Amino acid sequence: MSTVIEQLVEARLVAAAPRMPNIPATLRYDRGDPFAVRMTFPAPATLEGVEVCWTFARELLATGLESAVGHGDVRVRPYGYDRVVLEFHAPEGTAVIHVRAAEIRRFLEAAGELVPAGLEHLQLDLDGGLADLLRDAQ
Template structure:
């Protein structure tokens, strides 16, 4: 049974300058972390020149493709009929990417095949998590 999915998508990086670049982005969903999705940006798309990943709630992405969602570091909202805007807020500034809504929905459908939304709690390994907490720093 598949427990992890990755999906490559193209995103438009909206910079403060008037140019807009297309960058490859990888979306990842892992049943071991059932409430979260990860979005990885390649080094060429980051200020630091290294790959950067953002992890945020799957529910935020699910809600944001339909209606504006989020008020923290990650905000998702419909942009137009075909695209969704995802904003990443960091101390260095704000990055805005536009992604095709259909690709995001396809990713969410694939994730739902691994863990049905609303059943995430069934996949948490609470004993392992508690053991890690109790073990403390190494």
Template sequence: MITVIEQTVQARLVATAPKVETLPVTLCYDRSDPFAVRMAFPAPATLEGVEVSWTFGRELLETGVSRPAGFGDVRVRPYGPDRTVVEFHAPEGVAIVLMETADLHRFLERATALVPAGLEHLYLDVDHGLAELMRDSH
């Protein structure tokens, strides 16, 4: 049974310079963390020169493809009829990434097939999480 979905999409990293760089971004959804999605950026696209991942709410991405969403480190909003902007705010600055909305819809459809929206709580392993908390407190 499939428990993790990964999908590589082409994204445009909008820099402060006039150039816009296209890069592959990997979207990941893991049934064991049903409320979250992860977006991984390849090493050449990061300031540190290593792969960087951002994890944020699946609901944020679902909402952001149709209307502006997010107030914190990650913000998502439509950009025209066929693209979506994801903004990542960090102390080092802001990264603005443009993606095809159709790619995001495909990813979200696959995630919903794995864990239906509204039923995420059924996939949480509360006993395991509690055991981890207790282990760390000793």
């Protein structure tokens, strides 16, 4: 059984210009980091010309389907009937994108089949992590 879910999504960049360009993005969920989701934008879609990856809580993405959530670098909220807005705040500026809610739901369902929401802690090797920390402290 796979331990990683990856899904391509079509994002629409909200810009000052009236036209909202489509940009590709990849959502990624890894059982090895069960609380996190990664959203990656390829180099051509970024101002810096390098691939950009944002990591944030899976719960943030799920909650953002129904109500506005987030107070830090990543904020998510529903928009209209079929869209979700994701805001990414960085020192260089803020990127605001729209993604179809159905794509987010499909991704979260696949992640939930891999690791059900609320059972993420069962994927963590806390004893092994603690042993590594103690070994390094000696």
